[in-house]
Amino acid sequence: MDILIVEGNGPLSGTVPISGSKNAALPILIASLLMDGSVNYTNVPRLRDIGTTLKLLEVLGCPAEMDDAGNVIANPCEIAYQAPYELVRTMRASALCLGPLLARLGRASVALPGGCAIGARPVDMHLTALEKMGATFNLDAGYIEGVTDGLKGAHIAFPFPTVGGTENLLMAASLAEGTTILENAAREPEVCDLAEFLIQGGAKITGHGTSEITIEGVSELRQPKGASYRIMSDRIEAGTYLAAACITRGEVLIQNCPVDSMEAVLAPFEEMGAKLEEREDGLFVSAADRLKCVDVKTLPYPGFPTDMQAQIMAVMTLAEGSGVIEETIFENRFMHVQELVRMGARIKLSGRTAVVRGVEALTGAPVMASDLRASASLVVAALAAHGVTAIRRIYHLDRGYENIDAKLNALGAKVRREQE
Ligand code: UD1
Numbered sequence: 444m445d446i447l448i449v450e451g452n453g454p455l456s457g458t459v460p461i462s463g464s465k466n467a468a469l470p471i472l473i474a475s476l477l478m479d480g481s482v483n484y485t486n487v488p489r490l491r492d493i494g495t496t497l498k499l500l501e502v503l504g505c506p507a508e509m510d511d512a513g514n515v516i517a518n519p520c521e522i523a524y525q526a527p528y529e530l531v532r533t534m535r536a537s538a539l540c541l542g543p544l545l546a547r548l549g550r551a552s553v554a555l556p557g558g559c560a561i562g563a564r565p566v567d568m569h570l571t572a573l574e575k576m577g578a579t580f581n582l583d584a585g586y587i588e589g590v591t592d593g594l595k596g597a598h599i600a601f602p603f604p605t606v607g608g609t610e611n612l613l614m615a616a617s618l619a620e621g622t623t624i625l626e627n628a629a630r631e632p633e634v635c636d637l638a639e640f641l642i643q644g645g646a647k648i649t650g651h652g653t654s655e656i657t658i659e660g661v662s663e664l665r666q667p668k669g670a671s672y673r674i675m676s677d678r679i680e681a682g683t684y685l686a687a688a689c690i691t692r693g694e695v696l697i698q699n700c701p702v703d704s705m706e707a708v709l710a711p712f713e714e715m716g717a718k719l720e721e722r723e724d725g726l727f728v729s730a731a732d733r734l735k736c737v738d739v740k741t742l743p744y745p746g747f748p749t750d751m752q753a754q755i756m757a758v759m760t761l762a763e764g765s766g767v768i769e770e771t772i773f774e775n776r777f778m779h780v781q782e783l784v785r786m787g788a789r790i791k792l793s794g795r796t797a798v799v800r801g802v803e804a805l806t807g808a809p810v811m812a813s814d815l816r817a818s819a820s821l822v823v824a825a826l827a828a829h830g831v832t833a834i835r836r837i838y839h840l841d842r843g844y845e846n847i848d849a850k851l852n853a854l855g856a857k858v859r860r861e862q863e
Contacts, residue, residue: 447834447848449825450857451807455693457854458725461681461700462488462845463513463674466750467633469536470610471640471674472496475505475517476543477618478644478664483671484515488845491838495534499526503540514671522547528554528585534842538566539607541589542615545578551589555582568608572599576612576619596621596660604629604654604743610637616658617646625656631744632704636675643672676701679750680844681726682708683819686754687851689717689730690761690827695854700726707747711737711755715762734758736766736801743772753779753820760788761827762801770795779817782810786828807832815843822847826856835863 463486507517531537531554544551578591609629616623638651647659681700688695715734720727741749749772789800807830812818818840825832848858
């Protein structure tokens with residue numbers, strides 16, 4: 444197993460290019476299952492979860508190939524209905540093929556995603572909403588078995604603006620009969636990116652980006668001849684490099700930074716004292732002085748994203764004063780706290796709230812990555828710590844960060860991999 448060895452090496456400086464968004468690419472690639480004819484994508488990040496998605500598509504009768512430049516061609520042929528446990532267990536987003544398979548085949552058999560380190564993460568809202576459209580579900584031998592004799596438009600009010608649920612329903616409703624209205628829909632930019640992809644293929648969707656989305660079902664979706672779809676840049680990856688620049692008091696140009704979708708991320712960093720300047724080719728970040736702690740509460744978009752909570756916490760461990768971080772999206776997303784404490788951070792946890800008191804210095808230590816964003820926070824902290832940090836279980840990191848070691852080293856960091 445790979446270990447990431449990070450030596451604190453002073454301020455980061457230079458330019459870092461941001462890759463395509465993982466969370467946009469996953470549903471958009473899965474939406475290939477809805478299309479007639481082949482589909483071309485560009486700016487797909489080279490990540491483990493993307494590899495798993497391509498395997499899943501292949502098993503479902505839609506072989507897809509990716510080249511080194513992040514271009515993918517998917518060829519939906521004989522669509523199959525069973526998403527096997529071996530693939531689903533490594534990636535919960537596999538549940539996103541329920542909607543497309545029911546719309547396409549009237550049948551879906553998708554392994555129930557297992558437990559996850561950051562909370563229970565059930566898919567009950569996806570199922571209840573699809574039931575409203577005329578699907579019925581059974582749990583059989585660990586598989587969610589869904590059938591329908593044709594999905595019909597429905598008025599669906601989500602109890603919570605679930606990102607995956609909204610995406611599943613967008614895909615299902617695009618090929619259903621009649622009109623679907625999604626109330627309390629997720630407004631995340633990745634949901635909008637999926638909607639734009641479906642619209643390019645002929646779907647009739649309005650209201651995406653607001654909490655009420657209307658989808659008028661069509662009988663066929665097809666990417667226009669000669670077209671390709673470019674996946675949006677990854678706002679969480681960009682935010683993670685922003686955190687890395689700030690904690691090391693560096694000066695970094697974040698290229699292809701999706702600034703428009705990052706208002707709630709940029710605001711607390713500015714409040715902490717970071718200087719942010721939007722330039723033609725990206726976001727320029729500088730943080731020469733010690734930053735100040737702030738209070739942060741995670742919320743659905745357009746609020747502060749839960750996927751940036753761990754990274755901003757890492758930055759606050761070395762900032763002046765104290766700040767309160769409240770996690771409202773996932774019930775168990777503070778697994779990085781104990782690891783940061785091992786590096787000398789002062790953090791008190793109480794339920795869904797963490798109080799961070801900034802310290803003068805962190806010290807490198809052996810630590811363990813527990814999930815994707817927790818791993819990112821450990822890397823961020825390690826960049827500014829004295830001495831060497833060895834991060835174990837970094838396969839989590841490789842699920843979501845393209846070439847993180849190379850990108851950081853190009854900014855002057857000292858990061859390498861070792862085999863255990
Ligand atoms: C997506 C993102 C993830 C991000 C999250 C919240 C992808 C691949 N993943 O995850 O990185 O952290 O949005 O922004 O895009 N819930 C239920 N029942 C359901 C669905 C969700 O109780 O049927 C709960 C979840 O357990 C969680 C909350 O709702 O507590 C948010 O989940 P959701 O918005 O669905 O997140 P994901 O789509 O899983």
